[in-house]
Amino acid sequence: MAVVSRDGDTGAAAGASRPAAATRSFEPARMLANVGRLDWLAKMWWACLSVGLFAGLWELCWALGWADPQLLPPPHIFLSNFGEQGKFFNTATRWQVGNAMGEGPSALESVMITVGATTMRVFVGLVLATVLAIGIGVAIRYWHLFDKLVLPTVTLLSPVSPIAWLPVAIFLFGIGNAPAIFMVVVALFFHMVLATINQIDGVSPNLINVARTMGASKAQIYGRVIVPAILPGMLAVLRLNLFGAWMVVLVAESTGVGYGMGQVIMLARNTFNPSLVFFTIAVIGVLGFAFDWLLRLAQRRILYWLPDTKEKLRGL
Amino acid sequence: MAFDAPTFSSRDAVVCRGVGKTWAAGTKRAHEALREIDLDIKPGEFVVFLGPSGCGKSTLLYLIAGLEDSTEGQTWSFGELVETPSPERSLIFQETSLFPWLTVWQNVSFGLAIRGASQAERRAVAAEALQRVGLSAAMDKRPDELSGGMRQRVAVARALAMRPKVLLMDEPFAALDVQTRARMQDFLLDVWRDSGASVLFVTHHIDEAVALADRVVVFTARPGRIKTICPIDLPRPRNLFSREAEAIRIQLTELLRDEVDRAFAEQEALATAT
Numbered sequence: 001m002a003v004v005s006r007d008g009d010t011g012a013a014a015g016a017s018r019p020a021a022a023t024r025s026f027e028p029a030r031m032l033a034n035v036g037r038l039d040w041l042a043k044m045w046w047a048c049l050s051v052g053l054f055a056g057l058w059e060l061c062w063a064l065g066w067a068d069p070q071l072l073p074p075p076h077i078f079l080s081n082f083g084e085q086g087k088f089f090n091t092a093t094r095w096q097v098g099n100a101m102g103e104g105p106s107a108l109e110s111v112m113i114t115v116g117a118t119t120m121r122v123f124v125g126l127v128l129a130t131v132l133a134i135g136i137g138v139a140i141r142y143w144h145l146f147d148k149l150v151l152p153t154v155t156l157l158s159p160v161s162p163i164a165w166l167p168v169a170i171f172l173f174g175i176g177n178a179p180a181i182f183m184v185v186v187a188l189f190f191h192m193v194l195a196t197i198n199q200i201d202g203v204s205p206n207l208i209n210v211a212r213t214m215g216a217s218k219a220q221i222y223g224r225v226i227v228p229a230i231l232p233g234m235l236a237v238l239r240l241n242l243f244g245a246w247m248v249v250l251v252a253e254s255t256g257v258g259y260g261m262g263q264v265i266m267l268a269r270n271t272f273n274p275s276l277v278f279f280t281i282a283v284i285g286v287l288g289f290a291f292d293w294l295l296r297l298a299q300r301r302i303l304y305w306l307p308d309t310k311e312k313l314r315g316l
Numbered sequence: 317m318a319f320d321a322p323t324f325s326s327r328d329a330v331v332c333r334g335v336g337k338t339w340a341a342g343t344k345r346a347h348e349a350l351r352e353i354d355l356d357i358k359p360g361e362f363v364v365f366l367g368p369s370g371c372g373k374s375t376l377l378y379l380i381a382g383l384e385d386s387t388e389g390q391t392w393s394f395g396e397l398v399e400t401p402s403p404e405r406s407l408i409f410q411e412t413s414l415f416p417w418l419t420v421w422q423n424v425s426f427g428l429a430i431r432g433a434s435q436a437e438r439r440a441v442a443a444e445a446l447q448r449v450g451l452s453a454a455m456d457k458r459p460d461e462l463s464g465g466m467r468q469r470v471a472v473a474r475a476l477a478m479r480p481k482v483l484l485m486d487e488p489f490a491a492l493d494v495q496t497r498a499r500m501q502d503f504l505l506d507v508w509r510d511s512g513a514s515v516l517f518v519t520h521h522i523d524e525a526v527a528l529a530d531r532v533v534v535f536t537a538r539p540g541r542i543k544t545i546c547p548i549d550l551p552r553p554r555n556l557f558s559r560e561a562e563a564i565r566i567q568l569t570e571l572l573r574d575e576v577d578r579a580f581a582e583q584e585a586l587a588t589a590t
């Protein structure tokens with residue numbers, strides 16, 4: 001009706017291009033799913049091989065008598081007495097009056113409580129830091145005066161090591177969850193503000209111009225164009241900062257937060273227990289890996305529209 | 317720059333008087349992109365801007381769209397001074413400018429969402445606009461699932477959904493292959509006839525100009541000025557292989573050659589100077 005003289009013509013064109021487009025979008029999707037599954041298996045295989053190789057070398061050193069099991073106990077030692085090691089994890093109740101070493105929660109429960117506490121601190125810290133950083137970053141670009149007033153301070157504070165903030169965390173929040181979360185937030189926040197600004201400056205001017213010609217206000221341009229456009233980049237930034245968060249939370253926990261993985265490490269140090277150190281390191285490694293995997297999954301789910309450059313790079 | 321009091325019909329779609337643009341004016345990097353552009357475009361007219369690359373064609377479209385401010389002269393659209401962007405003047409870019417996080421229909425109805433229209437109304441308008449570009453089946457697809465030509469048609473649908481009086485198109489088909497481009501030209505002529513809007517279409521392809529234009533505005537090399545305006549009186553649908561079409565092609569090629577040579581020489585001089 002709209003297309004007057006060439007109706008049949010364009011109709012045929014649309015008809016011809018529709019199935020073509022359907023197969024074009026469908027087949028790669030299915031192929032990718034297959035490739036994805038194979039890819040995943042292959043990845044797991046390589047991960048296991050990599051870790052196995054490392055553990056094997058260690059065991060070999062032990063078998064040859066190069067590694068003193070008192071100082072560098074190999075995996076089969078520090079992983080074998082899980083029941084023993086696990087008990088140490090319940091630093092929360094271990095010091096309570098009347099609780100002997102053998103009482104209280106089981107080993108598995110202890111590990112779960114401690115891991116849960118530390119994970120929660122990392123997670124809350126990450127969420128707070130991300131929300132705050134995107135909020136402040138957007139505000140810096142939105143209000144010129146805010147930019148002038150805030151950006152220099154943010155830039156000044158961003159190279160400060162999180163360790164320097166540790167006393168501040170304790171002065172402000174004493175012990176408990178708050179100082180550990182504060183440490184995670186402070187370690188990530190400043191970098192993420194700068195990253196947000198960087199992302200905003202990289203948004204395609206065409207997208208902004210389209211919104212402007214359609215009569216979008218400044219607030220609408222920020223809310224409907226700039227924020228969605230920077231999300232992919234911000235998720236990548238978040239992934240990069242994830243490991244930083246895991247490092248900082250241990251530092252915070254090791255200085256009197258009460259309980260958590262950091263406390264376990266400190267306990268192991270004070271009681272000269274290398275097995276416990278390596279056991280904790282193994283747990284942290286697995287957790288960090290799992291977090292990264294979850295974020296990557298989220299990245300792929302939420303940001304379905306991004307091209308997969310990595311595949312191209314691998315072919316080079 | 318002084319110019320006489322503007323005399324023009326207030327019913328003209330676009331009127332430029334003494335328009336000039338110097339980028340980064342007043343700084344060391346200042347350079348003049350456009351100079352003394354006088355132009356009258358009638359409602360419903362199809363005008364093609366032809367010129368060597370870098371001569372300021374895109375700049376002129378941005379000025380007419382109201383996305384940039386001119387440093388000289390003024391522009392009117394239907395009697396109103398152009399100061400800000402307006403939905404009445406839609407701009408379509410060479411690269412895809414669809415929002416990748418929205419579906420096709422959400423992209424098309426983006427302008428209505430901004431005005432707070434209901435979802436039902438937005439879907440209805442999007443459906444109608446997509447039907448006009450022959451893409452009804454792609455309503456719920458994502459932009460990355462479409463081919464380049466389909467994406468540009470969605471961009472056209474998005475512009476049409478705003479019921480524009482002027483369609484500004486900046487080399488919209490430049491990234492497409494030759495066959496797709498020919499198809500898209502036919503499609504654009506249908507849309508244009510149907511919508512009654514004026515179209516200002518930038519290209520550096522002479523064939524495209526001959527296929528589409530009522531008038532071809534030929535620009536000089538930078539700073540861009542209007543060299544000539546060639547009317548093309550061939551009846552539509554056009555036979556692009558007729559002798560008349562061939563004659564116009566030759567004429568436009570001649571007009572453009574000097575300017576391309578000049579632009580080239582200038583670029584070479586710049587390259588050797590630095």
Ligand SMILES: Nc1ncnc2c1ncn2[C@@H]1O[C@H](COP(=O)(O)OP(=O)(O)O)[C@@H](O)[C@H]1O
Nearest residue numbers: 339340349368369370371372373374375376538
């Ligand atoms: N946003 C901008 N800032 C500064 N200079 C610009 C900008 N856009 C274009 N220019 C310059 O203006 C001149 C004309 O550019 P443009 O209008 O894009 O030419 P065309 O579209 O004819 O190829 C070029 O020299 C270009 O470098």
Ligand SMILES: [Mg+2]
Nearest residue numbers: 373374375486
């Ligand atoms: Mg251009």
